[in-house]
Amino acid sequence: MxxxxxxxxxxxxxxxxxxxxxxxDAFVAATFKDTRIINGQSNETPAGGVLHFVIAxxxxxxxxxxxxxxxxxxxxxRMGFDYGITDRLSIGVARNTFQKTYxxxxxxxxxxxxxxxxxxxxxxxxxxxxGLRWPxxxxxxxxxxxxxxxxxxxxxxxxxxxxxxxxTPSVVxxxxxxxxxxxxxxxxxxxxxxxxxxxxxxxxxxxxxxLNPGEAYNNSLSLGVDIETGGHVFQLHVTNSxxxxxxxxxxxxxxxxxxxxxxxxxxxxxxxxxxxx
Numbered sequence: 139m140x141x142x143x144x145x146x147x148x149x150x151x152x153x154x155x156x157x158x159x160x161x162x163d164a165f166v167a168a169t170f171k172d173t174r175i176i177n178g179q180s181n182e183t184p185a186g187g188v189l190h191f192v193i194a195x196x197x198x199x200x201x202x203x204x205x206x207x208x209x210x211x212x213x214x215x216r217m218g219f220d221y222g223i224t225d226r227l228s229i230g231v232a233r234n235t236f237q238k239t240y241x242x243x244x245x246x247x248x249x250x251x252x253x254x255x256x257x258x259x260x261x262x263x264x265x266x267x268x269g270l271r272w273p274x275x276x277x278x279x280x281x282x283x284x285x286x287x288x289x290x291x292x293x294x295x296x297x298x299x300x301x302x303x304x305x306t307p308s309v310v311x312x313x314x315x316x317x318x319x320x321x322x323x324x325x326x327x328x329x330x331x332x333x334x335x336x337x338x339x340x341x342x343x344x345x346x347x348x349l350n351p352g353e354a355y356n357n358s359l360s361l362g363v364d365i366e367t368g369g370h371v372f373q374l375h376v377t378n379s380x381x382x383x384x385x386x387x388x389x390x391x392x393x394x395x396x397x398x399x400x401x402x403x404x405x406x407x408x409x410x411x412x413x414x415x
Contacts, residue, residue, distance in 0.1 A: 238269030
């Protein structure tokens with residue numbers, strides 16, 4: 139018994155000399171239900187080897203009234219594919235009927251919330267190409283004039299099993315602006331949140347404040363509901379933004395809530411395992 143006690147004491151002393159035993163980080167999961175809160179990006183990315191497919195619809199203005207079935211007679215669509223290269227890095231492409239816009243994006247989890255890290259930070263960058271015919275075909279028009287760029291950081295925290303919040307500082311660069319007085323770079327700060335009502339239903343909201351507004355556009359405000367049904371996530375929402383890609387809803391939101399210029403829309407997402415990692 140004496141030798142056992144001495145051996146145990148010596149072992150404890152050796153462990154103290156080696157330092158405290160490190161426990162692995164327990165990463166926080168499902169800060170948000172999908173890769174977007176409503177229009178804006180969340181901190182989530184598809185898992186490695188997973189293809190994330192999203193079809194989004196945005197109908198006409200609710201203020202159009204019964205003649206246009208409160209906007210349901212008119213609709214624009216976005217179809218996008220995001221692929222998880224790893225659990226922390228994804229790439230994506232999309233096509234929008236709004237301005238016939240093509241997109242490509244890159245998204246990376248730079249920091250993940252865990253039992254030792256208080257928040258998550260995700261970087262997002264995208265390039266968009268306006269596909270409309272030039273309104274002045276007789277003048278020299280450069281392809282680069284069609285391009286715009288967006289860079290964002292999504293700083294998110296899951297406070298408990300029900301509530302998550304995110305801040306999104308953003309910059310939008312336009313290669314071509316309407317007048318020489320307009321800024322090529324626009325800066326914004328966004329805020330979004332999610333609150334779970336049940337295991338499969340949550341309410342979401344987001345707002346983007348333009349810090350150096352130039353043209354007569356408005357800040358984007360959106361409210362919505364997420365519904366999870368097996369492998370699908372339905373996101374139903376109302377917003378004053380008609381466009382569903384970053385440059386459009388960040389800097390080209392023409393609708394005003396107080397005037398009833400709001401749009402009903404939805405996102406429908408589905409995931410497919412392409413490569414089992």
